[in-house]
Amino acid sequence: MYKPEMNGVVYQIWPRSFKDSNDDGIGDLQGIISKLDYLKDLGITTIWLCPVYVSPNVDYGYDVSDYYNIQPEYGSLSDMDQLIQEAKNRGIGILMDLVANHTSNQHPWFQAALKDPQSKYRDYYIFKQGKNNKEPNNWIGLFGGSAWTKSNQPNEYVLTLFTPNQVDLNWENPEVRQEIYKVMKFWMNKGVAGFRMDVINIIAKTEGHPDKDPHKKGYQFADDLIISLPKSHEYLHEMYAEVLSKYPGLYLGEGMLVNPQSCASYSGFDQKELDMMFHFDLVLIGCGPLGKYDFRKLYRWKPQDFKSIFYKWQEASYKDRFWMGNFLSNHDNGRSVSRFGDEKKYRLPSAKAFIMSTMTAYGTPFIYQGEEIGMTNMKIDEQDWKDFEAISDYKMLQSMMHLPAFIAKKIVQKMTRDNARTIMQWDDGPHAGFSSVKPWFVLNPNHKTINVKHDQQDQDSILNFTKELIAYHQAHSVLQQGSFASTMTSHPQILAYIREDEQEKLLILINLDHKHATFKADNYKEMRTQLCNYSTYGPMVEKMVFRPYEARIVQLVGQMP
Ligand code: TEU
Numbered sequence: 001m002y003k004p005e006m007n008g009v010v011y012q013i014w015p016r017s018f019k020d021s022n023d024d025g026i027g028d029l030q031g032i033i034s035k036l037d038y039l040k041d042l043g044i045t046t047i048w049l050c051p052v053y054v055s056p057n058v059d060y061g062y063d064v065s066d067y068y069n070i071q072p073e074y075g076s077l078s079d080m081d082q083l084i085q086e087a088k089n090r091g092i093g094i095l096m097d098l099v100a101n102h103t104s105n106q107h108p109w110f111q112a113a114l115k116d117p118q119s120k121y122r123d124y125y126i127f128k129q130g131k132n133n134k135e136p137n138n139w140i141g142l143f144g145g146s147a148w149t150k151s152n153q154p155n156e157y158v159l160t161l162f163t164p165n166q167v168d169l170n171w172e173n174p175e176v177r178q179e180i181y182k183v184m185k186f187w188m189n190k191g192v193a194g195f196r197m198d199v200i201n202i203i204a205k206t207e208g209h210p211d212k213d214p215h216k217k218g219y220q221f222a223d224d225l226i227i228s229l230p231k232s233h234e235y236l237h238e239m240y241a242e243v244l245s246k247y248p249g250l251y252l253g254e255g256m257l258v259n260p261q262s263c264a265s266y267s268g269f270d271q272k273e274l275d276m277m278f279h280f281d282l283v284l285i286g287c288g289p290l291g292k293y294d295f296r297k298l299y300r301w302k303p304q305d306f307k308s309i310f311y312k313w314q315e316a317s318y319k320d321r322f323w324m325g326n327f328l329s330n331h332d333n334g335r336s337v338s339r340f341g342d343e344k345k346y347r348l349p350s351a352k353a354f355i356m357s358t359m360t361a362y363g364t365p366f367i368y369q370g371e372e373i374g375m376t377n378m379k380i381d382e383q384d385w386k387d388f389e390a391i392s393d394y395k396m397l398q399s400m401m402h403l404p405a406f407i408a409k410k411i412v413q414k415m416t417r418d419n420a421r422t423i424m425q426w427d428d429g430p431h432a433g434f435s436s437v438k439p440w441f442v443l444n445p446n447h448k449t450i451n452v453k454h455d456q457q458d459q460d461s462i463l464n465f466t467k468e469l470i471a472y473h474q475a476h477s478v479l480q481q482g483s484f485a486s487t488m489t490s491h492p493q494i495l496a497y498i499r500e501d502e503q504e505k506l507l508i509l510i511n512l513d514h515k516h517a518t519f520k521a522d523n524y525k526e527m528r529t530q531l532c533n534y535s536t537y538g539p540m541v542e543k544m545v546f547r548p549y550e551a552r553i554v555q556l557v558g559q560m561p
């Protein structure tokens with residue numbers, strides 16, 4: 001269903017690396033509060049706050065051991081109350097991250113299940129007898145290895161689709177569902193503006209957990225045995241009835257391996273489930289079907305590949321009336337300027353160009369911390385790696401894919417989630433203004449030149465262009481709820497599309513390449529450039545050459561006779 005909050009601009013914060021307020025080298029809630037004026041000035045309307053619940057931090061907060069309290073290193077419940085209030089005072093809503101597919105194995109529910117096999121909490125999780133002295137089935141874990149972890153009973157396992165420390169909740173159990181709804185109401189009553197829901201489309205698993213392709217050797221991806229099952233919709237309809245319909249807010253779902261059809265049922269306007277979904281087809285561009293560490297396509301892609309994915313999702317969501325959150329980087333995927341643009345010669349125009357694609361697309365735009373200043377990936381030394389997925393896949397690439405270590409390392413350094421978790425670069429100081437002590441994680445040496453303070457003082461900076469884009473998006477409803485139509489679809493480099501409503505018609509033109517691009521404009525009476533990512537630019541004329549990564553928002557006035 002349409003909600004005004006969907007017209008906003010969301011800024012994603014991964015708290016551990018955002019801003020440290022008490023000089024322990026770790027980002028925290030007071031640090032975020034100290035940056036709310038910066039975010040207000042940027043023009044964002046909503047913050048998606050990655051998990052800050054109590055957690056052993058095996059997966060940095062996505063392994064929750066207490067949904068009702070704040071991880072002490074991030075602060076306290078009263079800090080959270082203050083953040084919610086201070087943000088509200090600035091017209092900014094806070095979305096919490098609902099991690100409901102699994103809990104940490106340190107959660108009291110799981111600890112009780114281990115202690116007493118008769119405990120009611122055993123049915124909160126998916127315990128299963130092994131088969132022929134092996135795991136109950138052949139499912140692969142999403143971070144490598146088996147999807148099952150031995151419990152404390154002989155020949156018994158528990159489902160752990162992610163790390164072995166993240167135990168999948170049994171959503172079949174109505175008590176589990178009620179527990180999650182209770183958590184949601186607790187935080188909504190505290191004034192949060194809604195939730196981003198972690199891997200929400202895999203909360204249902206096929207009855208009996210059968211093998212996937214039993215004739216195949218080795219572990220197999222459970223795929224259609226866990227992805228977007230009909231029961232997941234039953235659960236979300238119940239969640240809608242019990243929580244979402246009673247607590248006005250913004251509810252977005254992260255969907256693993258979703259497609260336009262499944263998203264139409266998760267975030268379709270009339271579905272009574274979620275307000276929007278994320279897909280990962282763009283951030284996984286150039287990867288094989290098994291995700292970011294499937295290197296078999298050598299991570300190669302062309303502008304046309306980006307265009308076809310972009311058009312596929314934009315046309316489907318507009319035509320079939322479902323809503324998406326548009327993003328090009330987040331805490332799980334590399335920095336967008338490194339992943340899609342050119343972090344060296346054309347860092348400025350390319351960072352701006354890709355932010356423009358997000359800001360002008362049909363759906364709600366998301367900016368990830370640091371994306372607004374064009375922060376880049378960083379070649380992180382192995383001894384500094386923190387990302388469980390990367391460390392686990394580094395071993396898998398060598399053991400299962402038989403890659404030599406140096407190749408596996410190159411792949412990890414390119415795709416690791418750590419790239420997105422380097423310390424936020426506020427200024428050129430020794431710890432980039434993040435803290436006055438050595439931060440918990442690596443800081444990109446390029447913070448000397450790539451930082452907020454520098455960008456605030458440079459009219460032509462990525463930060464100032466992002467600010468302009470956000471202001472333009474917020475001032476032009478055509479970019480919020482206007483129609484979407486692809487155009488120039490066969491052009492090899494330029495991503496072009498039209499957004500239109502009763503007030504105006506905009507043509508967005510983005511050269512996705514580091515090479516010049518020529519094109520012939522359609523026969524419009526007048527084309528007025530509204531925004532361009534190059535500080536100097538000529539007028540729009542019929543036949544034009546676009547510079548590397550040149551991007552424009554053009555207002556179209558009247559058709560030629
Ligand atoms: O991520 C799971 C997931 O679907 C992503 O890893 C996605 O496959 C990837 O971004 C594609 O490149 C969610 C959280 O975002 C992640 O941080 C957690 O580690 C994971 O769930 C388990 O909670």
Ligand code: CA
Pocket residue numbers: 019020021022023024025026027028073
């Ligand atoms: Ca701190």
